[in-house]
Amino acid sequence: MTQLKRRAVLAMPAIVGLGAALPARAATWPSDPIRLICPFAAGGPTDVAARAVAEGLSSALPQRVVVENRTGSGVVVGSEAVARAPKDGHTFLYSTVAHSVLRPLFPNLSFDPVRDFQPVALVGIIPMLLQVNKNVPAQSLRELIEMFRSAPGRYTYGSSGAGGAVHLATALFLHQAGNLQVNHIPYRGSAPAMPDLLNGNLTMFLNVASDGVNSVREGQTRGLAISSAKRLPQLPDIPTFAEAGLPGYEAYTWHMIFAPAGTPPEIVTAMNDAANKVMRQEKLRQRFSELTVEPRADSTPESAADWLRSEMAKWEPLVRAAGVTAG
Known part of the structure; x- marks a missing residue:
């Protein structure tokens, strides 16, 4: 962390739930291995991409980033695990466009896909x-x-x-x-x-x-x-x-890193910086090319949040119109 960022961290007011311990905790992040929860099966395309990103992040951060597959009810089980995780920057979600349609597909969710998550970085489009x-x-x-x-x-x-x-x-x-x-x-x-x-x-x-x-x-x-x-x-x-013969049809998935809402903003920024650094690595870009993923290395937490909102505005009405159900 640069001297300027350290001064900014020390000047930040305490965040509810972390109190005065926040600056020290943020300055030493990550203090333990990071879990990157992937709500898709091992060996599938999202998992393979998540592992490539985790490998890159492990080289860019002081601690290892380990992918943990948590499947079930679409992406609900894995997403819920992140929504309920400690807000200390050691648990993140690696998910897809599926996150943008959780509300219409699962109206009785125990968490909210917007309120309970902080978008960190959009890493690719497929x-x-x-x-x-x-x-x-x-x-x-x-x-x-x-x-x-x-x-x-x-x-x-x-x-x-x-x-x-x-x-x-x-x-x-x-x-x-x-x-x-x-x-x-x-x-x-x-x-x-x-x-x-x-x-x-x-x-x-x-x-x-x-x-x-x-x-x-x-x-x-x-x-x-x-x-x-x-x-x-x-x-x-x-x-x-x-x-x-079907003009007007286009569909993509995308990959995004999320943190639990309430994760300290300077940790979110640091993770975003690390993700963008990884997406500029030639090794990662070659791997993403093999996976037909268009890498994104210019994302910010704000632009990722804007992307999510636009995708929800696009897909939620279509899910209802097409009669898509979770069953």
């Missing part, structure tokens, strides 16, 4: 890839839509959990394509869903792009559309949804 198992006769997005339309309720799609990014992106697609009726099968993360797509137990999986690149390249699944405005460099032959 497009989605629509895949079908290789036995599906549809060779294009238009043909897939017609297939679903001709047999309501006959086919299936997988997700990484109710209310997660995959679930939201798929629900939006089905809604915009004409309120198509396709059965939702939620999993505890994306990794457990992939085998069922490969063996034909799932019809479709609109997953984060990184998880599908290799299976499409190897012919194990068929890629029909990418959810971003531009084609994915790793799969240049796969059209965007707009090119494939």
